[in-house]
Amino acid sequence: DVKVTQSSRYLVKRTGEKVFLECVQDMDHENMFWYRQDPGLGLRLIYFSYDVKMKEKGDIPEGYSVSREKKERFSLILESASTNQTSMYLCASSLFRGLQETQYFGPGTRLLVL
Amino acid sequence: GESVGLHLPTLSVQEGDNSIINCAYSNSASDYFIWYKQESGKGPQFIIDIRSNMDKRQGQRVTVLLNKTVKHLSLQIAATQPGDSAVYFCAENRGGNTPLVFGKGTRLSVIA
Numbered sequence: 001d002v003k004v005t006q007s008s009r010y011l012v013k014r015t016g017e018k019v020f021l022e023c024v025q026d027m028d029h030e031n032m033f034w035y036r037q038d039p040g041l042g043l044r045l046i047y048f049s050y051d052v053k054m055k056e057k058g059d060i061p062e063g064y065s066v067s068r069e070k071k072e073r074f075s076l077i078l079e080s081a082s083t084n085q086t087s088m089y090l091c092a093s094s095l096f097r098g099l100q101e102t103q104y105f106g107p108g109t110r111l112l113v114l
Numbered sequence: 115g116e117s118v119g120l121h122l123p124t125l126s127v128q129e130g131d132n133s134i135i136n137c138a139y140s141n142s143a144s145d146y147f148i149w150y151k152q153e154s155g156k157g158p159q160f161i162i163d164i165r166s167n168m169d170k171r172q173g174q175r176v177t178v179l180l181n182k183t184v185k186h187l188s189l190q191i192a193a194t195q196p197g198d199s200a201v202y203f204c205a206e207n208r209g210g211n212t213p214l215v216f217g218k219g220t221r222l223s224v225i226a
Contacts, residue, residue: 004157033213039122040122040218041218042203042216042217042218042219043158043203043216045213048213050211058213090157090158092157097211098145098146098207098209098210098211100146100163100165101146101207101213101214102148102160102163103148103160103205103214104160105150105157105158105159106157107155107156107157108155108156108157
C-alpha cells in the first residue's frame with residue numbers, strides 16, 4: 001500500500017512565523033503535490049514537483065514555497081504565515097503523469113494561523 | 115454535482131438504497147478520470163478510475179459511467195452503507211503532463 005505521511009495533523013502558528021509542512025512518501029513516486037482545501041473551494045493546487053530539485057507553481061503559489069531535496073520528501077514552506085493561510089493542507093504523490101496519474105493523499109495538516 | 119459558492123451539494127440516501135453522484139467536466143481533451151472519497155478528518159482516498167476510451171467500469175459496489183458526448187461522469191454506489199458517508203470528488207486529467215484537476219465535491223449522507 002502507498003503510504004503518504006505528513007509531519008503534523010494539527011498546527012497552530014502566529015502571524016509572521018515561518019512554517020514548515022513536511023510530506024514523505026514511501027513508494028518511490030516521482031511526482032509530489034501540495035494542495036490546500038477550504039470549505040466550498042475544493043482542492044487547490046499550490047505547488048508540485050515532477051523530480052528531485054524541480055518544482056512548478058500550481059494555481060495558488062503566492063505566499064508559499066517548496067523544497068524537494070530528496071525524492072521521497074516534499075516540503076511546503078510558509079515564509080511569513082498570515083491568517084488567510086489557515087486551512088487544511090494535503091500532500092499527494094503519484095507514480096505516473098498524464099494517463100493513469102492516480103494521486104495518493106496523506107491525512108492532511110490542519111493549520112491555524114492566529 | 116459540482117458545488118457553487120460556499121455550499122457543498124449534499125445527497126441524502128437511505129441505507130440500502132443506491133446512490134448516484136454526478137460530475138460535469140468541461141475539457142473535451144480530458145482522457146482520464148478518478149473518483150475519490152474523503153471521510154471527515156482524512157485525506158482523499160482513491161475509489162475507482164476510468165479512461166476516456168471506456169464508458170463504464172465496475173468495482174466492488176461501485177460503478178463509474180462516462181458520457182463523453184455531454185462531458186458527464188457519475189459514480190454509482192450500490193446498497194449504500196453508513197460507512198459510505200463522505201465527500202466524493204471527481205478528478206480529471208486534461209491531457210499531457212498537467213496535474214489532475216479536482217471538482218469541488220459532493221457530500222453523501224447515509225440515513226440509517
